[in-house]
Each structure stands twice: as C-alpha cells, then as structure tokens.
Amino acid sequence: MADSQEFYNYDEQFRDSIATVDAKGKRIWVYPKKPSGLLHAKRIVVSIVLLALLFAGPFIKIGGEPLLLLNVFERRFVIMGHPFWPQDFILLAITLLIFFVFIILFTVVFGRLWCGWACPQTLFMEMVFRKIEYWIEGDAPAQRRLDAQSMNFEKLWKKTAKHTLFILISILISHTAMAYLIGVESVQKIVTEPPAEHMAGFIGLVAFTGIFYFNFAKFREQACIAVCPYGRLQGVLLIKESIVVAYDWLRGEPRGKIKKNPVAEKTGDCIDCKLCVHVCPTGIDIRHGTQLECVNCTACIDACDDVMLKIGKPKGLIRFASYNSIKEGTQKIITARVIGYSVVLLLLIGILSVSLLNRSDVKVTALKVPGTLYQRNGDYVTNLYNFDFINKTFGEIKLDLKIVEPAAARLKNVDGKEIIIPAEGMLKRVYFIEIPEQDITNAKMLVKLNVIQDGEVIQTVKAKFIGPVHRSSDTKKK
Numbered sequence: 001m002a003d004s005q006e007f008y009n010y011d012e013q014f015r016d017s018i019a020t021v022d023a024k025g026k027r028i029w030v031y032p033k034k035p036s037g038l039l040h041a042k043r044i045v046v047s048i049v050l051l052a053l054l055f056a057g058p059f060i061k062i063g064g065e066p067l068l069l070l071n072v073f074e075r076r077f078v079i080m081g082h083p084f085w086p087q088d089f090i091l092l093a094i095t096l097l098i099f100f101v102f103i104i105l106f107t108v109v110f111g112r113l114w115c116g117w118a119c120p121q122t123l124f125m126e127m128v129f130r131k132i133e134y135w136i137e138g139d140a141p142a143q144r145r146l147d148a149q150s151m152n153f154e155k156l157w158k159k160t161a162k163h164t165l166f167i168l169i170s171i172l173i174s175h176t177a178m179a180y181l182i183g184v185e186s187v188q189k190i191v192t193e194p195p196a197e198h199m200a201g202f203i204g205l206v207a208f209t210g211i212f213y214f215n216f217a218k219f220r221e222q223a224c225i226a227v228c229p230y231g232r233l234q235g236v237l238l239i240k241e242s243i244v245v246a247y248d249w250l251r252g253e254p255r256g257k258i259k260k261n262p263v264a265e266k267t268g269d270c271i272d273c274k275l276c277v278h279v280c281p282t283g284i285d286i287r288h289g290t291q292l293e294c295v296n297c298t299a300c301i302d303a304c305d306d307v308m309l310k311i312g313k314p315k316g317l318i319r320f321a322s323y324n325s326i327k328e329g330t331q332k333i334i335t336a337r338v339i340g341y342s343v344v345l346l347l348l349i350g351i352l353s354v355s356l357l358n359r360s361d362v363k364v365t366a367l368k369v370p371g372t373l374y375q376r377n378g379d380y381v382t383n384l385y386n387f388d389f390i391n392k393t394f395g396e397i398k399l400d401l402k403i404v405e406p407a408a409a410r411l412k413n414v415d416g417k418e419i420i421i422p423a424e425g426m427l428k429r430v431y432f433i434e435i436p437e438q439d440i441t442n443a444k445m446l447v448k449l450n451v452i453q454d455g456e457v458i459q460t461v462k463a464k465f466i467g468p469v470h471r472s473s474d475t476k477k478k
Contacts, residue, residue: 032299065394069181245318251268408435
C-alpha cells in the first residue's frame with residue numbers, strides 16, 4: 001500500500017470542522033451510547049477513588065491544617081499541611097512549573113490519558129452526570145426519542161428529575177470547590193448562618209452552582225473541545241512515539257461488512273459497525289487517527305473489543321498504541337524529548353527541595369522609616385526603623401533581636417513590647433539603632449542583626465544605616 005494512503009482511507013471532510021458543530025456553526029448534540037467493558041469498569045473504580053478523595057479533601061487535616069487550601073482572596077495557601085504566603089511566591093511558582101512540566105512529560109509519553117481518567121471535568125461528566133442521564137432517560141436512542149417528542153407527562157417527569165439531580169450535585173460540587181478556596185469552616189458558616197452575614201460567600205456559592213450546572217447540563221464536551229487549552233497543546237506535545245488511543249489501520253483497512261461469500265474481496269478486520277463512533281462522548285471517529293477532541297476515555301476500545309470477540313477476531317483493533325508501534329511494530333518510550341523534559345523536571349524538583357529545606361518559618365524585614373534622617377543622641381548617631389515580622393506557622397512565635405555588626409551598635413525598642421508574633425500573622429515594631437559616632441566610617445553602613453528563637457539564630461537581617469563620616473576616618477583617608 002502506498003505510504004500516502006497507508007494511514008487513512010476515508011473522507012477528508014472531517015478535518016474541516018469539529019464533530020459537534022455542523023456546517024452552519026450550529027451545535028450538534030452528542031448522544032453517546034452507554035459504554036461498557038473491562039476498561040470502563042476500571043475507569044469506574046478509578047473515578048470512585050478520585051471523587052472520594054476530591055470530596056474528602058477539605059476535611060483531611062495534616063497537623064490540624066487542611067490538606068489543600070488555595071485562598072486567593074486572603075492570599076493564604078496551604079499545601080499538604082504546610083502554609084505558604086505571598087512572600088513564598090517563588091516556591092508556588094516552582095511548584096506550578098513542576099506540575100505543568102510533569103503534565104507535558106506525561107502527555108509526550110501517554111497522550112491525553114489524564115483527560116479520560118483523572119480530569120474532574122471528565123469524571124463528573126461521564127461518571128456522574130451521564131450515568132444519571134442513562135438511569136433516568138435510557139441509552140442514546142431513548143434519549144433522542146425523548147428529546148424529539150412533544151412535551152408530555154413522561155418527558156416532563158424525566159427532565160424534571162434529571163435536572164433536579166443535576167442541580168443538587170452542582171450544589172455539592174460548588175460547596176466542595178469553595179471549601180478548597182476559603183476553608184471548610186468558612187463554608188460551614190455560610191451554610192448555617194443567615195446569608196446576609198456572609199453575602200459575598202453566599203453569592204459565590206450561587207455563582208459556582210450555576211456555572212457547574214451549566215457546564216455539565218448544557219456545555220458538556222465543549223469544555224474539552226473548545227475551551228480547555230490542554231487539548232490544543234496536543235498538536236505540539238504529541239510525537240509518533242506517544243501512546244494514545246489508536247486505530248490499527250494496517251489491520252483494519254480496507255473496511256467492509258461481514259460477507260459469507262468466500263471469494264469476496266478481502267477486507268480488513270474493521271466491519272464498519274461504527275460502534276466506536278456511537279460510544280464516543282466527543283462525537284469523533286477514532287478511525288480518522290489522533291484528533292484534538294479525543295480524551296482517551298477508552299470507550300471505543302471496549303466497544304471494538306466486544307465486536308471483535310463476537311466475530312472471532314483478536315481484540316486490539318483499537319488500543320493504546322503509538323503511531324510508530326502500529327506502523328513499524330516497535331514501541332520506543334525513551335526519546336530525546338522525553339529525556340529533555342525529564343531533566344527539566346528533576347532540576348525543578350531539586351530546586352524546590354532545596355528551597356523548602358532552606359525556607360524559614362519566620363520572615364523579618366528591617367527598613368528605615370521613609371523621610372527620616374539620622375539624629376544625634378549624645379555620642380551616638382540614631383536611625384529609626386520599621387521592623388516587619390511574619391509568622392508562617394500555625395503557632396505563636398516569640399523572638400529576640402541582637403545586633404552583631406557593628407559590635408558597638410545598640411538596639412532600642414520604641415514601645416518596649418516583646419516580639420510575639422501570632423499564628424499565621426504579622427507584627428510591626430519600631431526600633432532605634434544607635435551607633436557611636438566615632439565608629440561611623442561611611443555615610444552609608446550596613447547593620448547586621450540576628451533573629452533569635454529559643455536561643456537559636458534562625459535568620460540574619462541586614463539594614464542600611466546612614467550617618468556622618470567621622471573626621472578621624474576622613475583624615476586617615478587623606
């Protein structure tokens with residue numbers, strides 16, 4: 001078979017538009033056939049585990065703190081029980097980079113497997129909302145008939161029951177999402193107390209509920225096809241060695257119906273039953289090859305395997321495979337691109353690990369009060385400073401300050417209070433730093449202070465000190 005024809009033997013019009021939009025740009029509603037099979041059963045198990053973790057996540061505590069909290073409103077983040085502050089932005093940025101590089105590396109090797117097996121959009125759509133739809137309205141043909149018929153009692157109660165459950169589940173999802181953003185305790189207050197006392201939170205819950213309901217009841221697969229940027233990246237990330245849900249065109253083509261005549265023209269194993277198309281939740285024909293709409297849900301694999309068993313052919317006409325493994329019969333996972341991404345990923349993990357090990361629980365900054373000049377206090381020259389203390393832990397911290405350079409400098413607390421920083425809080429103090437005038441050798445000097453906790457130095461702070469140049473030093477220079 002010529003190389004230009006070996007992969008495809010079909011009408012090329014499918015390339016002109018996505019499967020869920022017609023020539024006039026009108027939405028084509030997808031009615032996927034109810035999936036079943038070994039891979040689908042495995043997906044159900046994986047989905048149950050992941051959904052259980054998702055809903056339990058806000059209630060899981062590590063050291064009394066949430067497993068995950070992404071409070072962008074108060075700029076408070078907790079990951080695996082460890083707090084992060086805006087001052088730790090570099091750590092959060094590195095963490096996000098690690099996540100994205102891992103997703104890229106995973107995609108290069110295994111294609112869009114994340115979308116079909118772990119993405120919350122697919123888990124809820126296919127394993128929750130679609131299951132409810134099958135339970136109430138029936139399989140794809142029954143759903144088509146129900147939507148086509150005029151309003152009657154059957155259609156009214158089925159649609160009402162379905163959308164009532166959709167709304168209830170959307171409410172549950174919205175409360176869970178809010179718990180990850182503001183904490184489960186805050187959500188509990190919004191739920192149990194009058195809405196007027198938490199109007200912003202109440203409006204947020206209502207908005208989230210509406211968004212989730214619209215997404216899963218109306219927008220559906222369009223989120224994966226037209227909105228999600230991850231699907232658009234496939235064209236850049238996938239290579240011929242990437243393992244994806246693939247149709248074995250060498251074995252399946254040319255397609256043809258089962259014929260009893262033994263002298264009939266020889267055809268491939270594909271009998272053109274189109275079940276792989278009917279079960280696809282994004283409405284594509286996997287036999288066209290890898291497409292951006294494919295989420296690797298494996299519904300087509302189960303459907304095709306079932307047909308192959310019935311006609312006495314080996315399974316795997318549609319399977320997890322790469323282009324080269326089908327064309328050349330060899331599978332190579334370790335490629336130059338995979339090695340490159342792996343090196344970058346390991347480097348980022350190393351940087352994050354070192355940064356976390358060197359991360360201090362306390363952040364202390366000392367800045368000279370703006371607009372102030374030095375003052376003379378007897379034999380000393382004085383500068384006024386604002387000290388900011390940030391406690392990144394969940395417990396109260398008591399600190400002391402001690403000047404280590406220059407040794408003759410003195411530190412005076414303006415209000416005389418101890419440095420006791422509240423848990424996850426900030427504290428401001430005003431201090432005078434005094435240096436004997438005879439020890440001032442430069443108009444701009446650097447003062448070093450040790451931050452001490454329980455007798456241990458946990459941080460060294462530097463502050464700029466301005467003052468007059470001592471005359472004796474000036475004479476020596478001359």
